[in-house]
Amino acid sequence: MDFLNALVALSNFVIIPAIAYGSQLALGALGVTLIYGILRFSNFAHGDTMAFGAMLAVLITWLLQSMGVSFGPLPTALLALPFAILGTMALVLFTDRVVYRFYREQKAKPVILVIVSMGVMFIMNGLVRFIIGPNDQRFADGERFIISVREFKAMTGLKEGLAIKTTQGITVVVAVICVALLFWFLNRTRTGKSMRAYSDNEDLALLSGINPERVVMYTWLIVAALATTAGVLYGLDKSFKPFVYFQLLLPIFASAIVGGLGSPLGAIAGGFVIAFSEVTITYAWKKVLKYMLPESLEPSSLVQLLSTDYKFAVSFVILIVVLLFKPTGLFKGKSV
Amino acid sequence: MSDTTRTAALFGLVFAMIALTGTMQSWNVALLILNMGLISAIMALGVNLQWGFAGLFNVGVMGFVALGGLAVVLTSAAPVEGAWSAGGWRIVIALLAGAGTIVGTVMVRQRMAAGRARNIATIAILVVGFFLYRGIFDPGVAAVEAINPALQGNLGGLNLPVLLAWPMGGLLAAGVAWLIGKTALGLRSDYLAIATLGIAEIIIAVMKNEDWLARGVKNVVGLERPVPYEIDLQNTSSFVNRAEGLGLDPATASSLFVKLNYSVLFAIVLVIIFVMAQLALKSPWGRMMRAIRDNEVAAEAMGKDVTNRHLQIFVLGSAVCGIAGAMMTTLDGQLTPGTYQPLRYTFLIWVMVIVGGSGNNLGAVLGGFLIWFLWVQVEPMGLWLMEVITAGMPEGSGLKKHLIDSAAHMRLLTMGVILLLVLRFSPRGLIPEK
Amino acid sequence: MTGNPYQDDRGNKDATIANPKGGSEMTPAVGTGKEMNTTDAFLVGDSMTGGYGKDGPDILHDCTIAVNPGEIAVIVGPNGAGKSTGMKAVFGMLNLRQGSVRLDGEDITSLSPQARVAKGMGFVPQVNNIFTSMTVEENLEMGAFIRKDDFLDTMEQVYGLFPILKDKRNQPAGELSGGQRQQVAVGRALMTQPKVLMLDEPTAGVSPIVMDELFDRIIEVSRTGIPILMVEQNARQALEIADKGYVLVQGRNAFTGTGKDLLADEEVRKSFLGG
Incomplete structure (x- = not known):
């Protein structure tokens, strides 16, 4: 019984939150890794692209709510998501036309594009704050829980409760669908294969008649969809705040690099590695340990390895350790 | 228009805009812009050393600036009575134990042959070391933070003159930069960008949460000043008389006088760092740096230790940012870890360097003034x-x-928009590298 | 510092922000404005003079290379003679100051390499000539990217020419041996059903046994009627299978003739074939 209680506590406080957070990071890291593979630079504006997409979703959700539209037990934001994706796609394509394309024509070095993306980051950041302001916005509605602590306890008779938030369930389901679609697209369709070919060897792709502008356009479209989805899921799970998305840049970059930049599979693995390390190391283990250890050994302190404020430090240390032992990341960052 | 006149005209324009602020808004605002402009120019010089002259991508400027701020508290604040005896030494011992654990791990890994035994030993040392560190550390922290928590609860500083804090800020930043550089530079491809991005966040997290160090988000206020206080000036009859002679009321005059004092101090530091940077870059060392930047393979073939050179310039540039950070905290008179944000303290400095002209010290200085003026x-x-x-x-x-x-x-x-426009239409910046 | 500020990365080599792999190094040519017409052949690079970049020094001087259907033409010469440069010039990757490139009577001098592929030229670069992270079959598929019709027949033909590729069709091409990679590279180029095939040192870095096998395959390809233009380091073996040989020295045509003639030529043997 104690073992079961420990397991439930572990699931409730570590495993479920980490899976949800990991899915959000993975979706974010996928966008970063796609840009890195195909446009060949790390996009500093990615966090703000997520914020922009999420902002659109928030605004559309409010509009739908004011019109009395709802999605039953699911959050209305899911209905807003497709529109938000379209809006973000328009923004990134416009940015590419006005900003990035010029540098491609100039055959600019990737590091110049990194600096360019800083400028885009400033603009997007300003845009989001300009439109919706810098404050916290809540937009989640519908059922709050799939299983609540009380229901779980009544169901199982255990002392520990287990809660699964609707947003956590949705995060995982949506992330799985997105990833499946992405891999199907990259590995099974002509366009997807041409993207992989372009990422692998640009010159040979040109010689094979692959149109680079088309590849780049598809990349931005996919990135916009991934970023918006990641942004909305994160916002539903926590709350929407522009600055937080900017700060997500570090764990997202860390996920992409730990997995191996340019490798989509790596981005997903990296997202979960970072999420699980962050959650486990900043979790107070007392609750789990008190079931596992005999009473005499029961810990008096919280058994929290690091305070939650150091979660960035955790992603960073994991990153350094991986880079020291495997400089190319867990999955050799080869191509998209 | 020759290069020199163009440079002079650009600087003239920026100072004219600041002067215009003085006449149209108030001289107080103008001097504030000038003072922060001077500090920004120093930060830009630091980043320019790294990016402009060595191609090193430091996106953790914020961290080094914050370390400079921390140095001010640690150097110039008065020591908190009883803090050291209550738990200060314990904390120091704990930190040494932590460092010892890491050094021990590295040594064990070097001595032992690769294999399962080594991995087990590594994990064992790290786990034991971590709990040992926490075991010593936590009670010390609790003891220090219990001392008068509403006002103190930290170790305090060394009570040295605040001007000493500026070089101390540089040293502290340099030390951390050396640690980062040692790990992140020097592989076939480096990963300085992500390393600096991460370490900057960690530095801020430490400063926000380790209350024993500098009170965390409770802030340290009332830091010592290298210049007189306004209230003292207003009570000095000679100052009041002179101010009235100039047709100013004592309150305004004292505030302007204090700001002017800061301007002079900051300008001296800027000139010193600028001259040193110029001399260094004209020296054989600087020429070699540029040779490495322009053709690393050739420089390496000529026997130049590229990694070491990169490490040197990274440490130097970060130290400059640390000095500027210390100056800024001195100007504010308080350390507020909650206000450090990457957009303002990292990426804005980058905008200054790119807009001013990467690879040109004058350009970086101009960018510092211009962008700060616009920011305000x-x-x-x-x-x-x-x-x-x-x-x-x-x-x-x-x-x-x-x-x-x-x-x-x-x-x-x-x-x-400014960054993108300059990158597009004047990619070498306003004052390009020669 | 390079002339173009956008291409100045200040020696930065930070792989966490800038992807060093797979980027484009190709600079497309522009027309010459100084046309030449001295020879007639199916594919001819006529009296070409030029070098890399806008104002780089000339590497080719009045160099002419031509090939006709059913032929294997081989470019040989000492190191630095401009062999690969000559081939790149024909393929439009060089700034020519003088000369013309004609394919089947049509002037293609001002076309980009991609456009030349669309016109029916197949090119196998010396290095980076396969998509290493993609399977063999995907490599072939990408080769046929510009084709709108069904290319499965062509794929079967390629598998017929290179049976080993059929066995390894689902393996990533990067995991194959050197000789097999070259077969993938040639197979990829053949997927467009090119009117002419150009190979830049196809046997570089493979063992002598593999080299012989590759040459056999190339002869087989040539028997299907496709003219082949090839740059080779191993001059003697290459001239043995060549219908036409071009010996380049310092970017100029030094000797031209059938492979047999050149092998028999005293001077060629002395200076390039080691006696």
């Missing part, structure tokens, strides 16, 4: 613009209120 003045300009735009809208309309409220966020937008 875009807000009132944006407000004015919004008022013009919304002039025709009915009073009390939601859109009008929203637009006027949002004017404050114009500055981020403007900085992005």
Whole structure:
């Protein structure tokens, strides 16, 4: 019984939150890794692209709510998501036309594009704050829980409760669908294969008649969809705040690099590695340990390895350790 | 137009704009812009050393600036009575134990042959070391933080003159930069960007949470000043007389006088660092740096230790940022870890360097002044613009209120637009590298 | 510092922000404005003079290379003679100051390499000539990217020419041996059903046994009627299978003739074939 209680506590406080957070990071890291593979630079504006997409979703959700539209037990934001994706796609394509394309024509070095993306980051950041302001916005509605602590306890008779938030369930389901679609697209369709070919060897792709502008356009479209989805899921799970998305840049970059930049599979693995390390190391283990250890050994302190404020430090240390032992990341960052 | 006249004209323009602020708004605002402009110029010089002369991508400027700020507290603040005996030494021992664990791990890994035994030993040392560290550390921290928590609860500083804190800030930043550089530079491809991005966040997290160090988000206020206090000046009859002679009321005059004092001090530091940077770059060392930047393979083939050179310049550039950070905290008179944000302290400095002209020290200085001026003045300009735009809208309309409220966020937008415009149409910056 | 500020990365080599792999190094040519017409052949690079970049020094001087259907033409010469440069010039990757490139009577001098592929030229670069992270079959598929019709027949033909590729069709091409990679590279180029095939040192870095096998395959390809233009380091073996040989020295045509003639030529043997 104690073992079961420990397991439930572990699931409730570590495993479920980490899976949800990991899915959000993975979706974010996928966008970063796609840009890195195909446009060949790390996009500093990615966090703000997520914020922009999420902002659109928030605004559309409010509009739908004011019109009395709802999605039953699911959050209305899911209905807003497709529109938000379209809006973000328009923004990134416009940015590419006005900003990035010029540098491609100039055959600019990737590091110049990194600096360019800083400028885009400033603009997007300003845009989001300009439109919706810098404050916290809540937009989640519908059922709050799939299983609540009380229901779980009544169901199982255990002392520990287990809660699964609707947003956590949705995060995982949506992330799985997105990833499946992405891999199907990259590995099974002509366009997807041409993207992989372009990422692998640009010159040979040109010689094979692959149109680079088309590849780049598809990349931005996919990135916009991934970023918006990641942004909305994160916002539903926590709350929407522009600055937080900017700060997500570090764990997202860390996920992409730990997995191996340019490798989509790596981005997903990296997202979960970072999420699980962050959650486990900043979790107070007392609750789990008190079931596992005999009473005499029961810990008096919280058994929290690091305070939650150091979660960035955790992603960073994991990153350094991986880079020291495997400089190319867990999955050799080869191509998209 | 020759290069020199162009440079002079650009600097003239920036200072004319600051002077215009003085006549149109107030000289207090103008001097504030000038003082922060001087500090920004120093930060830009630091980043320019790294990016402009060595191609090192440091996106953790914020961290080094914050370390400079921390140095001010640790150097110039008065020591908290009883803090050291209560737990200060314990904390130091704990930190040494932590460092010892890491050094021990590295040594064990070097001595032992690769294999399962080594991995087990590594994990064992790290786990034991971590709990040992926490075991010593936590009670020490609790003891220190229990001392007069409303006002103190930290170790305090060394009570040295505050001007000493500036080089100390540089040293502290240099030390951390050396640690980062040692790990992140020197593989076939480096990963300095992500390393600096991460370490900057960690430095801020430490400063926010380790209350025993500098009170965390409770802030340290009332730091010592290298210049007189306004209130003292207002009580000095000779000063009051002279101010009245100039036709100023004592309050304004004292505030201007204090700011001018800061300006002079900062200008001296800027000139020293600028001259040193120029001399260094004209020296054989600087020529070699540029040779490495322009053709690393050739430089390596000639037997130059590229990694070491990169490490040197990374440490130097970070030290300059640390000095500037210490100066800024001195100017503010308080350390507020919650206010450090990457957009303002990392990426804005990058905008300064790129806009001014990477690879050119004068360019970096110009960029520092110009971008800081715009950063401050875009807000009132944006407000004015919004008022013009919304002039025709009915009073009390939601859109009008929203637009006027949002004017404050114009500055981020403007900085992005400026950066992109310069990159596009003048990619070498306003004062290009020769 | 390079002339173009956008291409100045200040020696930065930070792989966490800038992807060093797979980027484009190709600079497309522009027309010459100085046309030449001295020879007639199916594919001819006529009196070409030029070098890399806008104002780089000339590497080719009045160099002419031509090939006709059913032929294997081989470019040989000492190191630095401009062999690969000559081939790149024909393929439009060089700034020519003088000369013309004609394919089947049509002037293609001002076309980009991609456009030349669309016109029916197949090119196998010396290095980076396969998509290493993609399977063999995907490599072939990408080769046929510009084709709108069904290319499965062509794929079967390629598998017929290179049976080993059929066995390894689902393996990533990067995991194959050197000789097999070259077969993938040639197979990829053949997927467009090119009117002419150009190979830049196809046997570089493979063992002598593999080299012989590759040459056999190339002869087989040539038997299907496709003219082949090839740059080779191993001059003697290459001239043995060549219908036409071009010996380049310092970017100029030094000797031209049938493979047999050149092998028999005293001077060629002395200076390039080691006696």
